[in-house]
Amino acid sequence: MHTEGMPLHGIRILEAGHQWAAPIAIQFLAGMGAEVIKVESTVHPDMVRSGSYPDGVPGEGYWNRGGRFNDVNRNKRGITLDLTKPEGCALFRQLAAVSDVVAENFTPRVMANFGLDYEALRKVRGDLIMLSVTGFGHSGPWRDYAGRGSGLEATSSLTYMTGYPGEGPMKSGVPYTDIPAAYHAAFAVLAALNHRDVTGEGQWIDLAMYEIGASAMTEALLDAQWNGRVAKPRGDRHRAFAPQGCYPCAGFDEWLALSVTSEREWRALAALMGRPELAEDSRFATRAARAEHHDELDGVIAAWTKAQEPQTLMERLQGAGLSAGRVLTSKDALLDPHYRQRGTFPMVRHRPETHVGDRAQTGMPVRMSATPCHLESPAPMLGQDNAAVLGGLIGLTAPELSVLTDTGIIGDRPVATVRGAASEGKRPDRESARTYDEDYQALLGTAPPPGGKRQPGGHPGTGKGGAS
Secondary structure (H helix, E strand, C coil), X not given: CCCCCCCCCXXXXXXXXXXXXXXXXXXXXXXXXXXXXXXXXXXXXXXXXXXXXXXXXXXXXXXXXXXXXXXXXXXXXXEECCCCCHHHHHHHHHHHHCCCEEEECCCXXXXXXXXXXXXXXXXXXXXXXXXXXXXXXXXXXXXXXXXXXXXXHHHCCHHHHCXXXXXXXXXXXXXXXXXXXXXXXXXXXXXXXXXXXXXXXXXXXXXXXXXXXXXXCHHHHHHHHHHCCCCCCCCCCCCCCCCEEEEEECCCCEEEEEECCCHHHHHXXXXXXXXXXXXXXXXXXXXXXXXXXXXXXXXXXXXXXXXXXXXXXXXXXXXXXXXXXXXXXXXXXXXXXXXXXXXXXXXXXXXXXXXXXXEECCCCCCCCCCCCCCCCCCCCCCCXXXXXXXXXXXXXXXXXXXXXXXXXXXXCCCCCCCCCHHHHHHCCHHHHCCCEECCHHHHHCCECCHHHCCCCCCCCCCCCCEEC
């Protein structure tokens, strides 16, 4: 992995992360050139190694084929250490001593129980930076509570405000707090590295994901504090703009999102609809009137959009200076010409042993004019860099590595089925899909693995199994 000329070339990060928040944060830094060593164990591999398999088939070595793991762990090296054993913890400390940053996202008690918390690790490297991502932080009455997306969204108040009036709270479609927490974590690590450059001092970063969620609720929190009003679900509506919503378009389940933010925009919309008289209609002549008659106005707009192709309509509305966007499905996003032109989903060539082949995956969401960034190297197979890292960085000999393998401290196969693997592999792909494309590989421009070989149950060349 060549990182010369990249922003974080020369920075080494030891990541004991799992699932989403910490791995996504550190992958972002890996895309900027940091050398990242991901630490798992054969007893407890990262649980997202299971599920979302290519063509819906777990196959042999399924733990190296999971789509979720492969998407958020690119540009990393991978080793295994059993941290429940003293030998594993001793090796972790040796790696921390030659690393700039240690990142982890266990509950607060885990790293302390291993003797690998910040106070312990700073003894092996005084200027170490440590990132700890937890659900609720390392202090406070909730510190030891389990933190997952659905619960963290709830405690940040996002769930209460999401949905439609009268239907009760609703979570978002993604593990919301994990993603902004990841980018806040990456920002904090960069700030800590800059602080160390200036002062020579390391530090500990205590990041609570539920606080990240709450920090995004600024308007609602201010309204409650200053005006005593508790925010409630508004569906697609906006407090200040009208009309606003998602409107049906021509085609199967096609939609367009539209928000009118001024009187000029409202008149422009009425003109585009071929209904300029609507701008003078007393029901719609002002923002307050449009808000009062929003249901009626939605019906008028929907009757017009139903006959329009969404992409063309978006371009017409944008051309008139209105905020409008076609509602893209996951497949639409992968095929969108704008995303493709910007290289948003680069093709990643996975290792032949995994039988994954070439896959379009999410790239770096930033462009830097002077320093390249990329996420083109595939995620590591379980324990693939044990010898290179433990031998190359801390000097273990081949006989010593053999002893570690024989005693289960390191390895390259999980000792038990990764949690969720069996159930994920048995679930038919089509049941949860909006649409199903038999020719999805041709649509996306992906290729089967070298030689056209698939895992048992795959379909070389036909691409059967693609859903969106």
